[in-house]
Amino acid sequence: MALHLTPRDSGAITVVDASGRITLGDGSANLRKTIRQLVEEAHTNILLNLADVDYIDSSGIGELVSAYTAVRSKGGELKLLHLTKKVHDLLQITKLFTVFEVFSDEPAAVRSFQVT
Amino acid sequence: MTAARAVCYPYNATKIAQIRVATSWMAEETKHLQVTLETQVESVNLAEEMCLRLAEAAGFGEDECYRIGMSVREGVINAFHYGNKEKPEKKIHLAVDLTPEKMIIHVTDEGAGFILKDVPDPLAEENLLSTSGRGIFLMRAFMDEFDVVKAQTGGAEIVMSKRLPGADGAPSNGHGSGGHDAAPRQGA
Numbered sequence: 001m002a003l004h005l006t007p008r009d010s011g012a013i014t015v016v017d018a019s020g021r022i023t024l025g026d027g028s029a030n031l032r033k034t035i036r037q038l039v040e041e042a043h044t045n046i047l048l049n050l051a052d053v054d055y056i057d058s059s060g061i062g063e064l065v066s067a068y069t070a071v072r073s074k075g076g077e078l079k080l081l082h083l084t085k086k087v088h089d090l091l092q093i094t095k096l097f098t099v100f101e102v103f104s105d106e107p108a109a110v111r112s113f114q115v116t
Numbered sequence: 117m118t119a120a121r122a123v124c125y126p127y128n129a130t131k132i133a134q135i136r137v138a139t140s141w142m143a144e145e146t147k148h149l150q151v152t153l154e155t156q157v158e159s160v161n162l163a164e165e166m167c168l169r170l171a172e173a174a175g176f177g178e179d180e181c182y183r184i185g186m187s188v189r190e191g192v193i194n195a196f197h198y199g200n201k202e203k204p205e206k207k208i209h210l211a212v213d214l215t216p217e218k219m220i221i222h223v224t225d226e227g228a229g230f231i232l233k234d235v236p237d238p239l240a241e242e243n244l245l246s247t248s249g250r251g252i253f254l255m256r257a258f259m260d261e262f263d264v265v266k267a268q269t270g271g272a273e274i275v276m277s278k279r280l281p282g283a284d285g286a287p288s289n290g291h292g293s294g295g296h297d298a299a300p301r302q303g304a
Contacts (some may be wrong), residue, residue, distance in 0.1 A: 024193055025157040057189055058254055062150065062247035069245055093257055094250055095239050 003027035003053075005021035005034045007043075012115040015081075015106070016041040022060030031060070035067040035078075044076025045113045047106070051082035056090055068100065077101075081109050147214040152207050153192070155200040163210050164189040167221060174214055175281050183258035184219065184278055191223035191274045199225025199271050209269070217283045219261070225271040232264045255259035 003020035016034065021027050038046060048067075056064070064080075071078040079101040083091065091097050103109035153167065167188040171181045192208055200206035209224040236243055238250045240281035256262045259276040267273035 023189075024160055035145070057186065059193065059249040060246070060248055065245055066247045068249075090254075094253070095244060099244055 002089060003030045005030060007034065007038060010047070010106075010110050013045045013047055013059055013110050013113050014038055015047045015049055015110070017049045017052070021055040022053060022063060023055065023056075023057045028059045028063040028105050029064045031067060032064035035070060039070055039074055039076075044074045045069050045115060046076065046078045047103075047109050047113075048078060049081045049106070050084065050087055054084045054086055056087055061090065062094065065096070066101070077113055079103060079109055079112065081106055131140075145216060148211070150209070150211045155196055155202060155204055155206050155208060159208055160189055160192045160196060163192045163208075164221075166210075167212060170212055170214065171219060174219055176219075176278070177281065180278060180281070184221075187255045187258045187276055188221055189221070190255050191221070191276070194251050194274065195223055195225035195272070197226075198230070199227030201227065212276070218277045218279045220275065220277040222273055222275050224267045224269060224273040226269045227271040229266050229270060229272045230264065248258055292293070 002098070003018060003022055003026065006017045006019075008015050008017065016038075018031075022031055035046070038044075046067075048064075068078045080091075081103050083102060083104075088102075091100065091102070101112065149166075149170065149209075151163070153163060164185045167182055168185045171184045176184065188210075192210065195208040196202060199206065206226040208226075209222070211222040211224075213220040213222075232252070235252050236249055238244075238246060238253045243249065252264075255276055257273065260279050261275075261277045263275050265273050265275060
């Protein structure tokens with residue numbers, strides 16, 4: 001299943017609704033392209049909604065980390081919303097829960113960004 | 117043991133059909149499937165899909181199928197990217213043995229090989245923000261047994277297995293020893 005990414009504005013935050021698999025090939029490439037474009041357009045406070053993503057492989061994990069560092073290098077933040085059980089467990093065993101801020105409530109996630 | 121060999125390149129429905137026929141000819145006790153894959157991204161999905169079907173047919177539950185599929189995927193990604201350096205003239209060799217006790221998967225590349233203990237630990241603080249290097253870790257976490265040996269091709273041969281549901285030593289709840297909270301047996 002291809003990865004579909006749909007950015008939308010929520011105040012000063014960009015919420016990206018993701019659907020599909022983030023895996024080696026098109027999925028990872030699509031995520032990279034979307035985040036790169038958002039950063040170029042100065043949208044650096046990003047909430048990635050993974051509610052409809054139930055599969056991520058090591059390439060996809062790498063792409064998430066790459067997106068996180070790219071956004072942070074521009075002074076922004078990348079946070080995750082609505083993890084499925086498989087993705088939750090994957091981030092747990094790879095210790096990436098200690099890196100990403102993860103939310104299960106969108107308004108709370110949006111409020112957590114330090115936007116000036 | 118009866119060996120059925122299916123050569124599949126590139127990924128297309130006709131070749132998958134050939135593999136299905138080959139597997140149906142297998143002997144009762146130990147079944148063997150061997151496939152040669154092209155060094156291309158599509159081979160990752162193909163290998164995962166084939167092994168998922170075998171795992172389902174062998175009686176593994178949904179969670180274990182996910183772990184087996186992910187491990188095969190990571191093994192082939194490893195062969196594609198690190199072993200064969202994405203060179204199209206090289207092949208990836210996938211073999212599956214289904215014994216009465218376990219499903220054993222071999223993924224062999226035609227690269228230079230590597231030493232398992234030299235693979236950096238992706239859980240180390242300095243590696244947490246690395247954008248690569250988690251494949252070996254995931255295979256170790258998700259499978260019951262995992263090793264890397266020198267292949268006859270000179271490359272690396274990943275050998276990993278999962279005990280069949282109901283086999284001696286297999287957990288009755290369908291969760292292997294390499295479950296979600298399991299750490300790999302050796303520090304990767």
